[in-house]
Amino acid sequence: MRTPTRLTRTVLSTALSLALLPLASQAAPLRAADYFERVATFPVFRNLGADEDATRQTVAEITAVSRDGRTLIYTDSPGERIGLVDIRDPRSPQPAGFIQLEGEPTSVAVHRHYALVAVNTSLAFTQPDGVLAVFDIRNPAQPKRVATLPMGGQPDSIAISPRGRYAAVAIENERDEDLNDGLIPQLPAGFLRIVDLKGQPSRWRTRDVDLTGLAEVAPGDPEPEYVSINDQDVAAVTLQENNHIVLVDLRRGRVMRHFSAGQVDLQGVDIEENDRIEPVGVLAGKRREPDSIAWVGPLLATANEGDYEDAEGAQGGSRSFTLFDYNGHVWHEAGASLEHAFIRAGHYPESRSENKGIEPEGIAAARFRKHSLLFVGSERGNAVAVYDVARPWAPVMHQLLPTGLGPEGILPIPSRNLLVVSSEEDSAEDGYRSTLSIYQYGAKTAPYPEIRSTDRDLISWGALSGLVADRNQSDRLYAVPDSYYKASRIFSVDTSQTPALIDRQIELRKAGTSVDYDLEGIAQASNGDFWLASEGNGKARPNLLIHANARGEVLDEFALPAEVAAQQTSNGFEGVAVVGEGASTRVYVAFQREWKNDPAGRVRIGVFNPGTGEWGFIHYPLDAAAEGGWVGLSELTSIGNGQFLVIERDNQQGTAAQIKRLYRIDLNGLQPAAEGQRFPLASKRLERDLLPDLKSTGGWVLDKVEGAAVDKQGRLFVVTDNDGVEDASGETRFMRLGTVKR
Known part of the structure; x- marks a missing residue:
């Protein structure tokens, strides 16, 4: 394609600006009641039959919706089938069964009352094959297969033109990543197959568009990845490994334009996996390598995931999204801004820093109540960013939506003011399942995040494991992260705002050097010093009580x-509390689970006298655990007069979670006993069942309810640990639960 001159680019850009003016004038500015709120999470294992093992792998990858907006249809690759979910009541989605296929479904779309499913039936990478299976879904309870169209290769993405004239299928013919280090070319070459949707499905005809010879990277092996069609019947196709974008006129069946997705220089990104989030690195000349693509008016938005490493070891993926015009000129480049937003929300996956960071993968655009919105999903950060694109050349982040693990499909349903995100990671053994998250449009405020770090400084955080209120300041809490990150810190949290704001961090230092504790609890002494509990592992890391001043200098261990x-x-130390002053100071610490000489179902609360160094112990009675799980303590909070709050929880999540409870205990009159003696037994009274609170936002019930604090006004705060976004969704609940009677 001939490169346009500077004058040509200027003329084209001016013309596009004029074309965008009507679009911008039609798009209303976002205001109150313009937010999405999650109303339900459907774990797709619920669709398994009564005769199937509920722990078998089953996923939702790409999702479509019936014409009436009442039935979701999703691809289940490992099960070689598509699943159906009834969302007539979006707050209570119901399983609606499966349709078995002859191979792996890779994508699904709906045209009128037909579901079109791309099915990979390849025998080998060198023998790619597939079909387009067409089902009549007028009766979703009994879908009827009405046509099977050969695809001539391995299909991937499928899209339907807005006017219903055409379907376009990206025939990827994907590479074998184990062959020749995954380098391309690897033939046979992929192409675009057009389906003319005229008449009955059995009479639909197909045409092919050759995509070879266009890209600079392996021009003979385009591997088309994703396709999106605008209202002019122009298909935009990403060639991810080739770092290229192609525009195809579907009516004529020919390539109109094509251009390189280009490269980007990133400033302020974390490029080292060292158990710290340090967004100070630079990545120069990073190929965008877009995965999904969406039309935003006359512009094209790409999610720049990256998927390819060349012979020199250079990896693509710019951790961002980009807006191009149809001549390939960049109108907006997100750069590191998207990743920074994930850092501030506690959703940055540090374990992916040397790879592709948050990996934007899914992207979609739609209009809700005259508001133009762009949705960008992060496969590794497990969230979807919602952008206001009233001015599509200058998108503004509007909110962030938490998802399940590995969000893949993003499905706006404007006719019902719904958004559905399918998350494909599924591992019953590890406690997380593939889910469909359902969001309703029209909330007055953004429900998430409930806690974030300030815009002023880029403070990275995650894995919050302990919480305490400042003794003297109103609206001030302190939180600590556990050992997921090195360089132990204390976060200062402003609760006068919603979401709560992490506005300062105090790095713990011992003799001037950073320390690496497994902090699980924090308490504040009357003089402003901190007491912290570091959990031991029964091996090299001991359980420690740490005394530090307000500046984070470690005074004693x-x-x-x-x-x-x-x-x-x-499991060792968890929550910590401190009472008294001077010689009467006592430090209380909760042990998470029973130790060797503890009776079953009884766990220790240690009482430490800093003046004498003596320890005594009290036993706490645990609730019974469900089969295969355990129950333990995760927080201890003083509320005065010898009374404490404890968090008692099981190690289960999602539908298996049963015990997430806040108990009150009164230790007055109990004399702690030394090791080897019989420990007195505390009594407990249920203060609050936290399970309804964890379910109240329509999400997957989180495992680790870790921190609790009661401030000067008696207000109760509870926080969850997001495990550093590793084998976890990364979602953090920061719950404001009313007042506690002291």
């Missing part, structure tokens, strides 16, 4: 006596 430490099995 206190370990357990040797005869006590010898009783440890695995």
Whole structure:
């Protein structure tokens, strides 16, 4: 394609600006009641039959919706079938069964009352094959197969033109990543197959568009990845590994334009996997390598995931999204801004820093109540960013939506003011399942995040494991992260705002050097000093009580006596509380689970006298765990007069979660006993069942309810640990739960 001159580019850009003016004038500015709120999460294993093992792998990857907006249709690749979900009541989605296929479904779309499913039936990478299976879904309870169209290769993405004239299928013929280090070309070459949707499905005809010879990278092996069609019947196709975009006139069946997706220089990104989030790196000349693509008026938005490493080891993927015009000129480049937003929301996956960071993968655009919106999904950050594109050349982030693990499909349903996101990661063994998240448009405020870091500084955070209120300041809490990150810190949290704002961090230092504790609890002494609990692992890392001043300087470390430490099995210190002053100071610490010489169902609360170094213990009675799980303590909070709040939780999540409870205990009159003696037994009273609170936002019930604090006004705050977004969704609940009677 001939490169346009500067004058030509100027003329084209001016023309496009004029074309966009009507679009911008029609798009209303977002205001109150313009937010999405999650109303339900459907784990797709619920669709499994009664005769199927509920732990078998089953996923939702790409999702479509019936014409009436009442039935979701999703691809289940490992099951070689498509699943159906009844969303007549979006707050209570119901399983509606499966349709078995002859191979792996890769994509699904709906045309009128037909579901079109792209099915990969390839025998080998060198023998790609597939079909387009067409089902009549007028009766969703009994879908009827009405046509099977050969695709002549391995299909991937499928799209239907807005006017219903054409379907376009990206025939990828994907490469074998184990062959020749995954380098392309690897023939046979992919292409675009057009389906003319005229008459009955059995009479639909297909045409092919050759995509070879266009890209600079492996021009003989285009591997088309994703396709999107505008209202002019122009299909935009991404050639991800080739870092190229092609526009195809579907009516004529020919390539109109094509251009390189180009490269981008990134400033302020984390490029080292060192157990710290340090967004200070630079990536120069990073190929965008877009995965999905969507039309935003006359512009094209791409999610620049990256999927290819060349012979020199250079990887693509710019961790961003880009808006192009149809001549390939960049109108907006998100750069590192999207990743920074994920850092501020606690959704940055540090374990992917040396690879592709948050990996934007899915992208979609739609108009809700005259508002033009762009949705960008992060496969590794497990969230979808919603952008206001009233001015599509200058998108503004509007909100962030938490999802399940590995969000892949993004499905706007404007006719019902719904958005559906399918997350494909599924592992019953590890406790997380593939889900469909359903969001309703029209909330007055953004429900998420409930806690984030300030816009002023790029403060990275995650894995919050302990919480305490400032003794003197209103609206001020302190939180600590666990050992997922190195360089232990104390976060200062402003609760006068919604979401709560992490506006400062205090790095713990010992003799001037950063320290790496497994912090699980934090308490504040009357003089402003901090007491922190670091959990041991029964091996090289001991359980420690740490005394630090308000500047984060470690003043003392206190370990357990040797005869006590010898009783440890695995889980150790959790929550910590401090009462009294001077010689009457006592530090209380909760042990998570039973140790060797503890009776079953009874866990320790340690009482430490800093003046004498003596330890005593009290037993706490745990609730019974469900089969295959365990129950333990995760927080201890003083509320005065010898009374404490404890968080008691099981290690289950999602539909398996049962015990997430806040209990009140009164330790007055109990004399802690030394190791080897009989410990007194505390009594407990249920203060609050936290399970309804965890379910209230329509999400997957989180496992680790870790921190609790009661401030000067008696207000109760509870926070969850997001496990650093590794084998976890990354969602953090920061719950404001009314007042507690002291």
